[in-house]
Amino acid sequence: MKGPRDADFAYQAVYRYLTTLINESFGHGRLRLPSLRRLAIRLNVSISTIQYAYALLEKEGRVYSVAKSGYFAVPASSIDLMHSSNDLLETVYVNARRPGVLVLSADEPALLQPLDSPLLLLERELLRQYPRQSLPFAQPYGELELRTALAARYTTSPVRCWHADDVFVGADLRGVLEIIIAVLGLNDAAVVVESPCDWAILRLFQASCVRVIELPVMANSCLDFERLKMLLETESVRLVMVSSGLNMPRGSLAPDDNRQAIARLLAQHGSWVLENDCYGELAFEAGRPRFRDLLAPERLMVFSSFEKIIGPEAPFGYLLSRHFSAQLQRQFMLRSFRLSPIRQKAIARLYSNGRIDQHLQVLRRLLKERKGQMTQLLRERLGDALHVVEPQGGATVWVRSLRRVNVRRVFQRLLTQDVVIAPGELFSLQGLHAQNLRLSHTFGGEYDLAAALGLLGDALRLEAMD
Template sequence: MTRQTKNNDFAYQAVYRYLLELIAQMAPGSYSKLPSLRDLAQRLNVSISTIQYAYSLLEHEGRVQSVPKSGYFASGGNVPALPFAGEDLLQDLQQYARSPQMLVFSGAHSLPSMEASLLGVERQLLRQYPRPLGPVHPCGELELRTALAARYTRSVALYWNAEDVYLALDLRSLFETLLAALELQGCTILVTSPCSWRLLRILQSAGLRVIELPLGADGALDLERFASLLEREPVRMVMLASRLNSPHGSLMPSAQHQAIAQLLAQHDVWLLENDLDAEYYFAANPQACLREMVDPQRLLVFSSLERSVGAEAPYAYLLSRHGQRRLQRQFLARGFRLPPLRQQAVARLYAKGRIDVHLAQARLRLRERVTHLYRQMQIQLGSQLHFQMPAGGVTIWAQVQMPTDSRMLFNRLLRQGLLIEPGEVFSLHGDYRQYLRLGWPSGAQGDLQSGLSVLSEELQRAQKTGKLP
């Protein structure tokens, strides 16, 4: 492995590509043994753990086979390469994010999972109750809905009951059911921007007309523009973050809450409060949520268990004190059949306080990672990007100092095995082309510095030429 390869590639990726070339050079139809971990580590001057990680990626793809006490084997033949980037930026982003050949700077894998704890509680429940405890409820298991209602209850004035909680398979199905129940299909919704590209596409696919309202650098709304849009446009819903604005990484100033609540009441508009990232703030004492100041009859709160428990519990949930009969009827019509045992296991984790402990530990780890990422970005990218330490989350929102096109930068970096999230995917109108979002990379520890170095070189090249070549 040459010095140039080490500087421009990331260790496990370079090993991965080297092994792909070895396999491609084998005679078609042959079945041959590949070099051992130790031999490759000495040959390529990298650690054994790096070699093992590259082999595990190939094994996961089905390209190599591990034979106990014998090593790794592969069948000869050509290895397909990754396709070139296409016209759909979001599709490219999702496609390349799944590729083990890419160093992905999304931070998505930084969110911890409670898989082991969840499965452990499931096994306990299965031993105690080998038979189902009762029929599947269309709105979700009562035990879990009760736990969620208790979690959101703050006082005798701001409380929730199990009947106010509804569970769905995922966010998309939750939105579709909610809109049908409250007869809000095709309505106009106002959202803060930049906004999660997943939520934007869900809203768009649900047939809603989406108006984007840019956030200030401090997370504040332009209240005059907000009031003007409510006055001029037929807005039926406003989607605001409960605490943390994602991907912006900012907190809405609590001083604005009262004015926003008054405007929502004045125009009789639903508040659709996004609680997906509320648990990942960094402050020791979180600020109050806007929902504590609005009419509960015009309030909808949504989130996903996946954000706190992990991918093993992808179920979305809604809190609403309005239209119980219509919501229950619509959920019954949809016929969601969420696994009762898993819901009960999640409920037990909430009841025992294990999710709270898990989230507290996760916040500490995330803050350490994001702080380290921020400092490394200051060192390597401080003169090229404008950014600030976020108030929470797993990523940093950054603006390129010089005029450039994040789509071109995205494609340039792809060729070097580096995946970033261009700013324009966080707007339905393709805004934020001067922005990008960076999170802790998916590879080994040393790949952070290498990846930032590659990004810095591309930005320097753009600055010298006046554009991205």
């Protein structure tokens, strides 16, 4: 299993081995998969490597775990195609779970360079230092050590400083966003968001009856200053949500002068500003100012998660806010998030010992290399069919069809050929981006990407609308 590229990518080989094992089992009833220890011995890799491969498969819906029994393959009948579903997002999720499918719809930056091994190693060391019986009661806002580490990381000056009491850690990003919605009273309120926007955030706002007003990112990557000004003057906008740097899924960075102008405009109005920092560490070019560096902290809140840079072993979401301390504390206590204190301490140590920064340097380099390979293939093979927005960071590429096409039919056609893409309409609640696609350049397993892009090109030509 350990070849010339060492063990950094051993989990990919384990992932392929398990995928083949699962595929061979379909039609033979429920399959119990090998235990972590047994598989580690069989394949001569660490248990943490096996653990990460299983975590990926579990996240894809390919396997499930049973307490004290181990991992089992999901029966084929549970992951049938859903061509008839009216919910496009559900169709994407269900088909991404099918065995043997090339998932070009995902957004998993840490897949290239997970930080699970150092994290789990630290966790084992901490378990020896902090026996479970000696641990204090769970802290409802997150472990103090982790909150202190995050406050220090986000502090850039005596004015733009954060303290542990300003940081709140939740079980996942959705739970943290639900608390923000509750505390700011966003139900039935108007919220301006950059568009395209992450589908999970859009669906959460929709489910909470938030009135979403989309502010499209322009072709030159700028936010539309005049449109935002008009919205702030004519609408009762409760909240404006902006990306700290990278707009995802576009992968674009607004020019510095545009962000400075937007920041000055936001400062003139009384709306709350919510900064999405989930991708703030994944820009290829470091050192660019974030929105929080341009805005006064009086009406600013920042949210993010660890998953995009560490991987699925660190699913926690977190929030930084100097305000609403009593309301936030109450909401976090009511949620009673059950978070592993040792896992949180281990994440804090990764920040304090510099391991996160070392990891990010490698991860950004690998993402940039993969981006280059993907965009080159797209331009060589689909240059006459697609316009590519050059990504400035992240793990995806945003493209637009040069011809008018029915992208949903392109999506359905590719499903029959075991390729899953993310149509652009998923990233809007108002019918925007219908001619766009988001494509991933990081995915598990070995696939012929050039052949898959050839299938995409064929589908685009066949579904072109006169």
